[in-house]
Structure formats: C-alpha cells, structure tokens
Amino acid sequence: MANKVFDDKQLEVIRFNNGHALVLGAPGCGKTDILSYRVLLSHQAYNVDYKDMLCLTFTNRASREMKERIKTTVGDVMADLFIGNLHRFCIRFIYENNLVPIDVGIADDAEQEEIFEELKGASQIPNWKMIQVPKAAAYKYMKENFFPSDIVGSGFYVDDETNNLANQYIEYKRENRLIDFDDILLLTYKALMEEGYQQKYIHSSYRWIQIDEMQDLNPLQFAIIDKLVAPDYDSVVYLGDERQAIYSFLGSRYESIVKIKEKAEKNIFILSNNYRSPMYLLDMLNSYAIYRLKVDATLLPKTSNKQHIDDGLMLINCNSTADQHNVIATFGRNLYLNSQERFE
Numbered sequence: 001m002a003n004k005v006f007d008d009k010q011l012e013v014i015r016f017n018n019g020h021a022l023v024l025g026a027p028g029c030g031k032t033d034i035l036s037y038r039v040l041l042s043h044q045a046y047n048v049d050y051k052d053m054l055c056l057t058f059t060n061r062a063s064r065e066m067k068e069r070i071k072t073t074v075g076d077v078m079a080d081l082f083i084g085n086l087h088r089f090c091i092r093f094i095y096e097n098n099l100v101p102i103d104v105g106i107a108d109d110a111e112q113e114e115i116f117e118e119l120k121g122a123s124q125i126p127n128w129k130m131i132q133v134p135k136a137a138a139y140k141y142m143k144e145n146f147f148p149s150d151i152v153g154s155g156f157y158v159d160d161e162t163n164n165l166a167n168q169y170i171e172y173k174r175e176n177r178l179i180d181f182d183d184i185l186l187l188t189y190k191a192l193m194e195e196g197y198q199q200k201y202i203h204s205s206y207r208w209i210q211i212d213e214m215q216d217l218n219p220l221q222f223a224i225i226d227k228l229v230a231p232d233y234d235s236v237v238y239l240g241d242e243r244q245a246i247y248s249f250l251g252s253r254y255e256s257i258v259k260i261k262e263k264a265e266k267n268i269f270i271l272s273n274n275y276r277s278p279m280y281l282l283d284m285l286n287s288y289a290i291y292r293l294k295v296d297a298t299l300l301p302k303t304s305n306k307q308h309i310d311d312g313l314m315l316i317n318c319n320s321t322a323d324q325h326n327v328i329a330t331f332g333r334n335l336y337l338n339s340q341e342r343f344e
Contacts, residue, residue: 004033006034007273009269009271010271013038013271014037018234019236019264019265020237020238020267022214022267022268023240023269024240024241024268025272026241026271027241029272030271032066034239035055035069035210035212036066036072036073037073039053042208043074048207048234050081051080052206052208052230053082053206053207053208053209053210054089054206054208054209055081055082055084055212056084056211056212056225057084057212057213058212058213062085062213063088066212086224086225087184090184090188090224093203094184097191097203099187099188099191106181107173107179111178112180116130116165119165119168119172120165132158133166134169134180134181135182136158136162136166137167137170138182140166140167141182141186142186145186147189147190150219150255151223185224188224189220189223189227191204192227197227198230205229206229206233207230208233208234208235209233209235210239211238213240213241215242215257217260219255222259238260242257
C-alpha cells in the first residue's frame with residue numbers, strides 16, 4: 001500500500017469495512033497513518049464517495065494534523081471530505097440547515113468569561129465556575145426538551161449561586177441572540193431526534209465514519225454520532241486510548257466506551273506495537289497504567305526501541321497536592337545544586 005509499511009494488525013484496521021469497530025492503541029501506535037490510509041482504501045477499493053465519509057477528531061490541532069496527513073496520502077479532497085472536530089461539524093449542521101438565524105452569534109470561552117463577570121459583577125471568575133455554569137444551563141435545556149435519560153443523566157446538582165447564574169446566563173443569551181458550544185451540540189441532537197431527520201436535513205447521514213480519540217466522547221456526543229450513521233452504512237470505526245478515559249472534567253464517561261464495545265462486538269482491534277516511544281518511557285507509562293489505572297498488562301503496547309536511560313524517568317507516589325509540590329521543589333533544588341557543582 002503506497003510506500004508505507006504496516007504491521008498485520010494495522011492492515012486489519014485499514015481494510016475493515018463491515019460494521020462497527022473499536023481500535024485501541026496508545027500514542028505512537030500509528031493511529032493517524034491508519035486513519036489516512038483507511039480513507040484512501042475505502043474510496044479506491046470499496047467505492048465509498050468522499051462526500052459520504054465523516055472524519056471526526058476532538059481538537060483543532062488534531063484536525064490540522066489529520067488534514068495534512070490525508071492530503072499527503074490521498075490528495076486534496078477537502079472540498080468533499082469533512083475532517084474536523086464534532087463542534088465544527090455541528091456548527092455547519094445547524095447553520096446550513098437553518099436551525100438558528102444567521103445573525104445568531106457563538107459565545108466562545110473568552111466571551112463567556114466576560115458575560116459571567118458582567119452578570120456577577122466581579123472579575124476573575126473561578127475556572128470551576130466557568131465550567132459549571134454552562135453545564136448547568138445545558139442540563140436545564142435537556143430536561144426541558146425531554147432528552148432521553150441516558151443523555152441527560154440521573155441528576156446534576158449545583159449550588160444555588162451557580163444555579164442562579166445559569167438562569168441569568170440563559171436569559172442573557174436569549175436577549176443577545178447568542179449560543180454557546182453546549183447549545184451547538186444540543187440543537188444538533190434535538191434535530192436528529194425528529195422523525196425522518198435523514199431525509200429532512202443535509203449532513204445528517206454518512207455511510208462511512210471514523211472517530212479519533214473516542215475516549216473523549218461524552219454520552220451526548222456519542223448519541224449525535226450514532227444518529228449520523230446511515231441505514232445502509234459501510235463502517236463506523238472508533239479509535240482511541242481506553243486508558244485516557246479518566247478526564248471527568250471534560251465530561252467524558254466510561255459508559256460511552258461500554259456502548260462502543262457493545263456495538264463493535266468482536267471487531268475490537270488492539271494495536272500493541274509502539275513505533276515512537278523508547279523503552280524507558282514506555283516502561284514508565286505501562287507501570288502507571290497497570291498499578292494506577294488497573295489496565296490489563298496484556299493490552300499494553302510494546303516497542304522495538306531499546307533505548308535506555310538510567311533514572312531518566314521515575315514514578316513517585318504522592319498522597320496530596322502538597323506532597324507533589326514538595327517533591328517537585330526538592331528535585332528542582334537538587335538538580336540546581338548538582339549543576340552548580342559541575343561548573344565549579
């Protein structure tokens with residue numbers, strides 16, 4: 001396949017084109033190359049049109065990298081093939097389907113901070129409050145619009161101050177014709193819940209979908225992607241690192257991974273060869289995965305790079321944030337003193 005050499009497991013993933021699949025692999029296992037070559041093979045061998053493909057990532061940086069890799073592998077097909085994060089896809093969906101008036105603006109993080117400072121009459125709103133207020137506002141929207149319980153969740157508690165600020169924030173957006181990133185997802189999913197939505201809306205049906213960094217999916221994002229699958233679909237492939245599904249502050253939940261595994265059934269591929277990391281780095285990461293994240297050791301990646309540095313990396317158990325600060329300060333001081341001794 002071109003000049004790129006793949007191992008047997010990578011080739012299995014590239015050639016997969018029948019149903020749902022889950023591909024698990026740590027950074028360095030070649031997921032980006034796999035993603036780009038799947039686009040090429042699916043078009044050339046399986047006759048999937050580029051406009052019927054949807055490539056989703058979760059950061060702008062990952063999106064740019066994916067576009068460059070696919071452009072190198074496939075050519076400049078960006079006019080037909082969508083590559084980007086889910087929010088950008090949903091922005092296109094709601095505006096091109098006229099779900100919001102064209103003069104409605106999008107409040108980004110910086111504008112949200114200004115809005116909260118204006119509503120609260122104070123500067124430097126705490127970061128946790130910046131996250132909690134839009135989340136509370138989104139939860140109210142979901143409850144009011146009868147979203148399914150597995151999307152809404154069993155409950156979402158916030159203190160009275162956050163709840164009051166969320167109500168003010170909802171009203172402020174309404175008066176100033178604004179939506180935020182949570183609204184973008186909610187408006188998209190609400191439209192996808194309608195009967196006959198795939199005939200009613202453009203960009204609502206795809207035969208071929210691949211999702212990178214699937215561990216970042218929260219239930220709402222997973223539900224949106226699931227709705228975008230065409231009835232006569234070829235493949236839906238989720239790729240990611242299960243060990244990274246620990247970032248609760250991002251809203252990711254392990255339930256989404258469980259649902260993906262259920263859909264994939266026997267089509268679960270584990271990329272065990274790491275082509276980037278030296279052994280001393282991988283040993284440390286694997287040790288952390290085993291003892292802290294309780295990951296099965298047989299699922300962890302291996303590397304042929306035998307590079308080793310004595311005491312180059314260490315795992316140190318800390319019981320508190322204060323312990324972490326003390327350890328870092330001590331190591332920093334010792335490094336400084338050792339360097340001073342070498343130059344004397």
